Amino acid sequence: MSKWVYTFGDGKAEGSAAMRDLLGGKGANLAEMSTIGVPVPPGFTISTEVCTYYYTHGNAYPAGLDAAVAAAVKGIEAVIGAGFGNAENPLLVSVRSGSRASMPGMMDTVLNLGLNDRTVIGLANRSADERFAYDSYRRFIQMYSDVVLGVEHHLFEDALDDVKRDAGVTQDTELSAADLRALVDAYKKIVAEELGKPFPQSVADQLWGAIGAVFGSWMNQRAITYRRLHNIPESWGTAVTVQSMVFGNMGADCATGVAFTRDPSTGENSFYGEYLVNAQGEDVVAGIRTPQHLTVKGKTKHGSTLPAMEEVMPTLFEDLGKIRTILEAHYKDMQDMEFTIQQGKLWMLQTRNGKRTVRAAVKIAVDMVNEGVLTKEEAVLRVEPQALDQLLHPTLDPKAPRKILAKGLPASPGAASGKVVFTAEDAEAWVKDKGEKVILARAETSPEDIGGMHVAEGVLTTRGGMTSHAAVVARGMGTPCVAGAGEIRIDAKARTMRVRDVVVNEGDVVTLDGSTGEVILGEVPTIQPEMTGDFATLMGWVDEIRTLKVRTNAETPLDAETARKFGAEGIGLCRTEHMFFDPKRIVAMREMILARNEAGRRAALAKLLPFQRQDFVDLFTIMKGLPVTVRLLDPPLHEFLPNTEAEQEEVAKASGVDAATVRAVVLQLHESNPMLGHRGCRLGVTYPEIYEMQARAILEAAVQVSKATGTSVVPEIMIPLVMDKAELDMMKAVVDAVAKEVFAAAGVTLDYTVGTMIELPRAALRAGKIAESAAFFSFGTNDLTQTTLGMSRDDAGSFLEIYRRKGVVEADPFATLDQEGVGELIRIAAERGRATRPGIKLGICGEHGGDPASVAFCQSVGLDYVSCSPYRVPIARLAAAQAAVRQKQG
């Protein structure tokens, strides 16, 4: 005969963690805990095979199940010392579903089963709490009637409201035992009226009703939908776990509490937790009574006068300490445990990996390696990469009150306070002339705002997404930024901003939390980051383990130095255009754009050359021979020209042409969709002299630094927005010709490579051909996401939030790589590129390079490196190590 029922409890179990398919996650876990000596309330699990049988046999149970369940109930009674349906000492049980895969909240649960008009009295007597007993009973009737009997929920709500009104109270908790008794009567009447028969008083009937309901809930609409969305086969079925309820409120020998095996705030290896004598679990968290500390140490540390469990129940405390050791050894992680002591007997209700601060996470991971519990590989999996941010940036003091004005996107982490200003010029003036700390608030930023962004403590925008100009630049600078705070209306002319009726004037202090997106009125104290020894130790292991290199996106010496400090192994993306916005250079840049012919452009470019060369001298010197990938000019030229008439007149004056000419050029360069316009290598094909100058600046700088330092610089020159091999060939020819000249003039020859961004779907598809000429591919996933999804990152704010809310997308595709769409193109390009050129160097330089999920994807595709903004380098390093470990684990 088949075995349908698996018991657990009393230090043994018929199942184990390995039997997840048969017992469901919950049943298998309870069996495992029982086996390793954790005192879980006894119970049994009806296997998923019964579910399968049930659905293939017209909702009938297999022969013998009845007897097996009865026997298992007897087993529970024996362990717990109570009787199922026994009026004096009633055993109450919970009945829960449990599938192989977690389906949280999708199926049904019944608690407190075993209560009836007789046993409720027994429960009242044993707990000496009549109110508790009747409250449990009325909750049981309501839950059971809803889940098992199909009585509409609202009928009970109405009855509850009636009783409250009659009692003249508003809160459920204000009802007396007598009120609740009356409510039980009302509930039973509802059931009898609705069903034409009374609420079941037989506890066996109750149990079978609940078992049937749980099996039935496998096929409810919610569960079916959930399975479809998560690709869970219907054939798996659910198990049913029946477990004894235990109570911590049956006298002074009862208690309930929560405990952490280590301090979740600091990570210190000391037992930490709180408990209450003669209380229910809710009481600890509800704040009605003040919880007491588990340990004397904890009591002392927190200045509590209430006795610790260590003092009050020393033996049980010792038991709990042993379980602490067992569970940590078993789960190899800090545990967050719930326990109940019922009449002098300790029961563990739940254990799970405990939430902790990132500082604690790092310390626990490092300690556990030192304790021999974890390997280094396991340890690096224990810290959430994203959370490292908190260790790299100032954070708001969590205890300080905050008056939240609005919420935007957490666009660049860190927290900062300052006086709000509304133009980049004001920001510079206030900082330089008045020595103020400022927050720059703009509808959106443009490259002309760079100066103001540099001096600001934080940047706030009301438009744009996670990869808007403001967000990208701020992250690169390590400046906190809240982007796309759409509730805020900025009136830059009036120098105010408002959210509904709150008006913030220029000079008012605001605080930004770039890690949460909060915009806060007034100043909030911040906590400065410190990189502890444990952090350094962990990151050392991270670097041993990972196989993906981590580079940075940087174009200024400050960025490059910051990134080196954070462990960057080169520059993956140096955007040369950012170098042209400096006031000294923009004049020459505009002269180039306004030139009527090639000779005019060349004259202007000649003025830019020394600046650009010095940029690269600085970067190459800082990067000390590490690879530097330089992207040639990418944005459309109109980005370098101003939009307002006043500014255009200034430019005209500075460039020695008339204002009409400037206006005409601005008009001529105007584009409907600049993102898809005359940019990237399209500029290089049109005006090869621009790329020629840039190639010359790069190669002359490489020669100069190589000679000066004796370290060979190997520049990687990257051609952007390529869609076809022909473009790359044409631009490579320009670079190669310049290289020949530069090397001839210098009398030395350096290695350099020419490669391309893969940032258009066509480039990904044609990668096999393009790889014939490209020494490397760098996936520009920002633009590749924009084109693959047909979604402008600057405009997506208006609907992406709705998409997320309606479940069309799970994550912002500009923050986390869309693996199904963009990811497939990356896979295709990597495969085709390697087929043509087996050793082709592959990297990613979009914003996704710093996103852990995206880094894992890069590992799976076998890229050589990821590149991200300086402050995300440690995150990417950790994510890469985790990806390497997980890949090894399969």
Add this chain to the structure above:
Amino acid sequence: MSKWVYTFGDGKAEGSAAMRDLLGGKGANLAEMSTIGVPVPPGFTISTEVCTYYYTHGNAYPAGLDAAVAAAVKGIEAVIGAGFGNAENPLLVSVRSGSRASMPGMMDTVLNLGLNDRTVIGLANRSADERFAYDSYRRFIQMYSDVVLGVEHHLFEDALDDVKRDAGVTQDTELSAADLRALVDAYKKIVAEELGKPFPQSVADQLWGAIGAVFGSWMNQRAITYRRLHNIPESWGTAVTVQSMVFGNMGADCATGVAFTRDPSTGENSFYGEYLVNAQGEDVVAGIRTPQHLTVKGKTKHGSTLPAMEEVMPTLFEDLGKIRTILEAHYKDMQDMEFTIQQGKLWMLQTRNGKRTVRAAVKIAVDMVNEGVLTKEEAVLRVEPQALDQLLHPTLDPKAPRKILAKGLPASPGAASGKVVFTAEDAEAWVKDKGEKVILARAETSPEDIGGMHVAEGVLTTRGGMTSHAAVVARGMGTPCVAGAGEIRIDAKARTMRVRDVVVNEGDVVTLDGSTGEVILGEVPTIQPEMTGDFATLMGWVDEIRTLKVRTNAETPLDAETARKFGAEGIGLCRTEHMFFDPKRIVAMREMILARNEAGRRAALAKLLPFQRQDFVDLFTIMKGLPVTVRLLDPPLHEFLPNTEAEQEEVAKASGVDAATVRAVVLQLHESNPMLGHRGCRLGVTYPEIYEMQARAILEAAVQVSKATGTSVVPEIMIPLVMDKAELDMMKAVVDAVAKEVFAAAGVTLDYTVGTMIELPRAALRAGKIAESAAFFSFGTNDLTQTTLGMSRDDAGSFLEIYRRKGVVEADPFATLDQEGVGELIRIAAERGRATRPGIKLGICGEHGGDPASVAFCQSVGLDYVSCSPYRVPIARLAAAQAAVRQKQG
């Protein structure tokens, strides 16, 4: 011993057309012609195997080649009756390359070989034209020295300039025989000085030098590059063909001429051509002497007084007539032949398929089927689909003079003249109030210009490409349009336009040729189209043969009716947004956009519903049960709001809100890249009530027309810009819910389908998943091209022309589908879609649906239909038939 040399001439040949690999295209063709009885000047071909031998044996020839060539030269001498190197009656030959694949102009050719200081005198005597003989000699020296001896070309040019200066003339033709004799001496001196040895006088040395040069040219840089670009293997090698030169200028028994087997202008089956007695080939085309007609009929028809060949050389004319018959029977096509009569003997120098007008092409194809020469399948291949345009639109009288002002893109075919106006309002006013014919000239058009475009004879824009708004709308209307004429500067305020110093004022007459892109000053007479019986016959065969259905893109009754007249089999794309620009409707549309909440939007939509329903009633009625695919609202909402402050104030007044509100909404809806913004189904997801109204209008109209006509209407409702199945599911649910309501109210149920555009790379990649919910895919190749290439069609004008000039792209990817990039995505989507839903209906509705090359691609991918603008329907039908025939042929 291997056979290295293959002779031809005198009605026989050792080779044939089948031996293309061995003899090259030219050699094989000459052999074939010789075999079928066409008197080609005799010669021989040295096979490609010799080339292979040459390159694998250190540029040495195989044993026996020498003797074989000598024997073959003897053979030529015998046929032609002249001697190679014979001073009295010299045989001259040409030496040419010939590869298996055509490589025009890539390799070397030598003409007039066999001339030396002695034979030149013989040639002078026999032609009685000393000037001709020495001109031939000096040309030979120059060509031979350049190609074979490697003497720099410019040295000869300098010497020629010297002689002309000495003679006091400016044209080569003005030089006398004595001048040319002196030039020959000068050339020989140059050669002797450059090479240190005299120009070869031995004709055998000349011949072997030329043969070596031709083989050598297989590996010149041009040829190598050409092969790389066209994937021609180096191993194929080239053949060398040596052929007798013949001369039509050796006396009154000599002549030269060109002949067409049928009239290339009308297609009439009558012999047509011109000739000159005692003349060289150049003389016929150079216009120095007036050519005479071949036939008396031709002479009479063209009112010539000069005798026809039929009269002057009746026997030779009869010979030529026989060859006419032979060649047409052999090539099964109208031939364009060149012939020379040397001393009473007729030689055919060349024959090729003759160029013809499209009217002639249609007539010839139909006639040849009726004559039993061609099958219907062959006949449909004989007409260039694109050329059909000329039969559908008025064309400019080719004889009328034209004063071209500027050239833009041929954006919508046809020709029209009218008075130029610069605003849509003026266009409407001038036409309606004054009864004028107008040409609307704009920098670019927007949907608000529709009214003016409708009444204009033609549309001219200075910006935008082949798929700009102006181009697309004009093609749909069948209105001639020249787009992107960038040389023209329009000053709409001043009501003028100018090209450099030419100013055109409002009211001046201009003519547009939308088939060539010409903008012409003044009026040019036009020729009206007529669809002849032959046209109808051919199109009947086209419809029998093709397997691809052809639908139209149409949203107005006029478009739909035009398309039906042209044979459209349904509507593949009905763009509903075009329906909202009507002045009566735009008010409600704007009210909807300005509404503050869903209730406000619903109120405005309720006003639009009756209009929209009537649109579909009209279309369904016209289409009589043929399928109609309706795309729900696609463009971003800001397209419906005006940009100027004045217009915004008007809208505010009309909508009953204040101007500040309108401005705020315009600002809020502004997008950086509207193409990638809040549009398509993103609108539907955000405001489901919009799609709900549209679905209701479609389905209520379908019910109404089905009831009224008794013909079942099966609407195909298309959701645009889908990137994920979730979006489609959400919108399909909206449609299905409306359908349920509409059918319940009407008491009938109709079939309808819901499908999607595939216009984003992600949609193509996720097609397998999307097909779970989509009944059909329609490839929106305009947008798919924009996203795959990252290229805005509105902005591409600024660099696409440069790309074309520099050879980066071959064709405008918005006119002809980019098969390597966009095409691969279509293939992927079709495969994945069919894998999920084998019967899924697949079509294309971008502008490419009317492009023959793209139609062929659609056939190869196995789409069900293409859809294009009404005037392109016949083109697409013919292209589809051709694609079907070619696919069958493999």
